[in-house]
Amino acid sequence: GAGVSQSPRYKVAKRGQDVALRCDPISGHVSLFWYQQALGQGPEFLTYFQNEAQLDKSGLPSDRFFAERPEGSVSTLKIQRTQQEDSAVYLCASSLSGRSGNTIYFGEGSWLTVV
Amino acid sequence: AQSVSQHNHHVILSEAASLELGCNYSYGGTVNLFWYVQYPGQHLQLLLKYFSGDPLVKGIKGFEAEFIKSKFSFNLRKPSVQWSDTAEYFCAVNEGTYKYIFGTGTRLKVLA
Numbered sequence: 001g002a003g004v005s006q007s008p009r010y011k012v013a014k015r016g017q018d019v020a021l022r023c024d025p026i027s028g029h030v031s032l033f034w035y036q037q038a039l040g041q042g043p044e045f046l047t048y049f050q051n052e053a054q055l056d057k058s059g060l061p062s063d064r065f066f067a068e069r070p071e072g073s074v075s076t077l078k079i080q081r082t083q084q085e086d087s088a089v090y091l092c093a094s095s096l097s098g099r100s101g102n103t104i105y106f107g108e109g110s111w112l113t114v115v
Numbered sequence: 116a117q118s119v120s121q122h123n124h125h126v127i128l129s130e131a132a133s134l135e136l137g138c139n140y141s142y143g144g145t146v147n148l149f150w151y152v153q154y155p156g157q158h159l160q161l162l163l164k165y166f167s168g169d170p171l172v173k174g175i176k177g178f179e180a181e182f183i184k185s186k187f188s189f190n191l192r193k194p195s196v197q198w199s200d201t202a203e204y205f206c207a208v209n210e211g212t213y214k215y216i217f218g219t220g221t222r223l224k225v226l227a
Contacts, residue, residue, distance in 0.1 A: 003158075031213060042119075042205050042217030043159070056214070091159070095213075104215065106151075106159040 002026075004107035006092050012113045013082045021077045021110040023092030032075050033104060034067055035091040043091055049075060061086075082114045117142045119208050121218035128196050129226050136191040136221050138180075138206030147209040148189040150180055151217075154202045162204070165189065176200070198227045 005024040013019050025032050031050055035043035036059075045059040051072035060067070064083075069075040079086055089109040095102040118141045128134060140146065150162040163174025170182040180191045189206060206218040 033213070033215075035217075040219070042121075042207075042219045043215075044217070045214055048213050050213075093159075103161055103164065105161075108158040 004092055004094055004105055006090075006107035006110050008110060009108065010111045010113075012115060015083060015114055016081050017114075018078065018080045019082055019112060021079075021090050021092075021112070023075045023077070023094075023107060025073065025075070025092070025094030026105055028096070029094035029105075030072075030097050031095045031102070031104075032069055033093040033095075034075070034077050035093065035106075036061075037089040037091055037109070039088070046077070046090075079112075082112075084114050087112055087114045117208065117210060117216050119206055119216050119218040121204075121206055121221050123221045124219070125222045125224070127224045127226065130198055131195050132225075134191070134193040134196045134200070134223070136204055136206075136223070138189045138191065138218060139187050140189070140206075140208045140216075141187065142208060142210050145211055147211070148180070148182060149207040149209070149215070150174065150178070150189075150191050151205045151207060152202050153205070153220075159205065162191070196223075196225050198225050201225045 007022045034046040037043045047067045048056040049069045064080045066078045091109045093104040093106045095104040120139045122137045148165040151159045152162045165172045165182045173179045203220045205220045207215045
């Protein structure tokens with residue numbers, strides 16, 4: 001597609017519920033990133049994929065967070081047993097390669113509210 | 116740890132006023148620097164970037180930024196803002212890896 005596509009755009013989850021957020025990167029982009037943006041904050045790094053390999057998951061806040069990109073294209077961020085502090089915008093981004101300084105292109109984000 | 120500071124959290128300007136948004140980072144090595152903009156209801160978009168060379172970088176929509184290595188700064192400027200520049204602006208640093216560190220953002224409101 002023309003840009004990074006994320007779904008759902010908005011999700012309200014009850015505390016304790018599992019959620020799955022989908023990212024469809026720009027076609028041909030090798031690198032894929034997930035960021036978390038809390039209200040009034042800048043995006044914070046969660047995890048990085050190069051093709052299907054998850055090379056860095058150091059930013060995932062807890063073991064309730066899990067990301068995958070099994071075929072090196074679409075990625076899913078899963079949050080198990082959601083908590084109120086998980087409420088944030090989850091941003092997916094992709095870039096042509098993992099080389100430093102490559103421009104990364106962001107999706108519109110998935111707004112998660114945990115009630 | 117590496118960090119990015121944007122000291123102006125909210126800025127309100129009248130149309131045609133000049134703009135300067137501050138950005139300072141805390142990494143002493145080689146860095147790549149970026150400004151991203153997020154218009155209301157839209158995704159983050161790249162405004163401009165600095166990798167090397169001329170420290171004065173020109174971006175889209177009349178924006179420019181100057182990299183001052185001695186001050187660890189990468190301030191964003193525009194000589195004359197328009198109402199359509201109302202948005203949130205994020206400074207970001209990449210230290211030579213895939214990881215980007217973002218500032219907390221500056222919300223700019225331009226009054227018509």
